[in-house]
Amino acid sequence: MSFSNVQSRPGQQPRHGQVFKPESRGQFCVDGVNAQCPLQSWHVNGLESGKFFPAAVGGLRDPLAPDDVANVAPPADGKIASAGQAFAAVLDEQSAERWHKHPVKPGQSLDFQWSYHAIHLTRRWNYFITKPDWNPNQPLSRAQFEAEPFHKVELTAQPYWSHNDALTPPDPTIHQVRLPERKGYHVVLAVWEVADTGNAFYQVIDFDFG
Template identity: 60%
Template sequence: MAREARHGAVTDPKSRAQLHLADWQAAGLEAGKFFPAKDAGLTDPYARDDVPNFQPPQDGRIASAGKDFASKLDEPDAQQDWFKHQVAAGQALDITWNYHAAHKTRRWNYFLTKSGWDPGARLTRAQFAPEPIATYQNSGQPYWSADDLLPEDPTIHHVTLPGDRKGYHVLLSVWEVADTGNAFYQVIDLNIG
């Protein structure tokens, strides 16, 4: 049965979801916002009028955003041998989001696995550095009357990779929505030379 694509996904460099799922599935990896938070019902400290978050994905289910249809995305590299984009330490990497249904957006956060992470284990919060390596935030408030919160399609961010990471790493890209409790989760596998 054909399904319509929905919401949005990282299309360049291709996310793990873009490489291994149908378009409608890749664009539907949606779970509670505010990663690395684990709890639901939290308000945005920057924009208190935004909708509180729903339940973020559990550790071990981050790549799939907890969606059963995408559970293969949670398998560690030792089992799947994920395609890794060749990049350089310190490189400004262009990340492109495309949308099927744009939402009023508060921010995009980009998290990178920390040095010494275990690629043979499922992705957990402990595998990522606690702070994003890049954040792009929209300032309009309150969300229901702000006209500047709908993202351009496509949205392109220039994310500079840290100079101290080498080898295989995972970049977690999180698109946080202002007018719902959700965010969209995309992982990109990198080989940092």
């Protein structure tokens, strides 16, 4: 299903998917936990940009599934949390104190739960984390994140047009993820990559490692 084929009610934007547990930065905005962040649910579900982060250019093919649709350009540095969407630019504000954080322990096993408002044929989910020496008072950039995901879930069936059932994720999708060794404030970037479009959906979750 492409972005343009998603059906929505009059006056609403197309919706796609989000991490709802642990609550993403955007979900905490919807819930009123994050102050001065007036987002609605459809904003959080629509944080869509090019797949293959941390790549910075479009036109790339998936090494695992080269028949998948090539990517469009992923979000620019400083616009990762919003996926470059102007309606969610508030999510790109970044400081050590700006956002509410989930208390966690290094090495803790945690369920990341995705919900969907428009199902896409899926290739993978990647989970990235900020580097041990990142600067929380600087905008989120590729240099702030580890280059490789610390957790990845891939669906290998291909070509995508012959495997609708195998590439359609369950709703909700639950991944049991072991958090890396970290101290203090860190950000996890969860990216849901789509097989049949050039896009992915971006979610950032703020953690305090104690």
